[in-house]
Amino acid sequence: MRxxxxxxxxxxxxxxxxxxxDAxxxxxxxxxxYGVRRFDAFQRELGISRNTLADRLRRLVEAGLLDTRRYEDEPPRHEYVLTEKGRDFFPVLAALTRWGDRWLAGEEGAPVVLRHDRCGHDTEAEVxxxxxxxxxxxxxxxMRMGPGFPDRLRERPEVRRRFGVD
Incomplete structure (x- = not known):
C-alpha cells in the first residue's frame, strides 16, 4: 500500500x-x-522482523539520525550510533513518555523513570x-506564520484566519 x-x-x-x-x-x-547498537540486538529487544528493522535503520541513517560504524571486517558488520541530530530527538521521546505515563500507565505506575544524572533526581519532561x-x-x-511559511499560502483567507492575520 502506498x-x-x-x-x-x-x-x-x-x-x-x-x-x-510509524510505530x-x-x-x-x-x-x-538505551545503548543498543547492533542489528541483532535491536531485533531481539523489539521482536521486529529483519526486513522491517533493516528498512527503519536505513531510513534513520539516510535522514542523519543514526550513523554506521564498522565493528568487524570479516564479514563486514556495522553498528548504529546516534548522531547529534539523533540525540536531539531525546526530548521528543521524553515528552511522549511523560504523556504516556500520565494517560496510559496503569495503577502500577510508570514502566520507566527518567533520572537526571546531573542533579540525581527522578524527573519528567517539561516543555x-x-x-x-x-x-x-x-x-x-x-501559532504564527514563520519565515518558512510558503508565500502561495499566505494570502489565502482561511490561512489568514487560522493564524489571526487581519
Whole structure:
C-alpha cells in the first residue's frame, strides 16, 4: 500500500511524522538511547522482523539520525550510533513518555523513570518557553506564520484566519 508523503508540507509536525510516524521508528530510536547498537540486538529487544528493522535503520541513517560504524571486517558488520541530530530527538521521546505515563500507565505506575544524572533526581519532561522558561500550555500559546511559511499560502483567507492575520 502506498502511503502519502508529508515531507514537503509547510509544517514541521507533518515533516517529522513523515520520517518518524510509524510505530517502529521511535522504538528503534528508544533502543538506541538505551545503548543498543547492533542489528541483532535491536531485533531481539523489539521482536521486529529483519526486513522491517533493516528498512527503519536505513531510513534513520539516510535522514542523519543514526550513523554506521564498522565493528568487524570479516564479514563486514556495522553498528548504529546516534548522531547529534539523533540525540536531539531525546526530548521528543521524553515528552511522549511523560504523556504516556500520565494517560496510559496503569495503577502500577510508570514502566520507566527518567533520572537526571546531573542533579540525581527522578524527573519528567517539561516543555518550557525558551525566552522566559515558563511552561508552554496550549491555552497561552499562539501559532504564527514563520519565515518558512510558503508565500502561495499566505494570502489565502482561511490561512489568514487560522493564524489571526487581519
Amino acid at each position: 502511503r502519502t508523503s508529508f515531507s514537503h508540507w509547510p509544517c514541521s509536525i507533518a515533516r517529522t511524522v513523515d520520517l518518524l510516524g 517502529w521508528t521511535p522504538l528503534v530510536l528508544r533502543e538506541a538511547f 518550557v518557553c525558551a525566552a522566559c522558561r515558563e511552561p508552554l500550555r496550549a491555552d497561552d500559546t499562539a
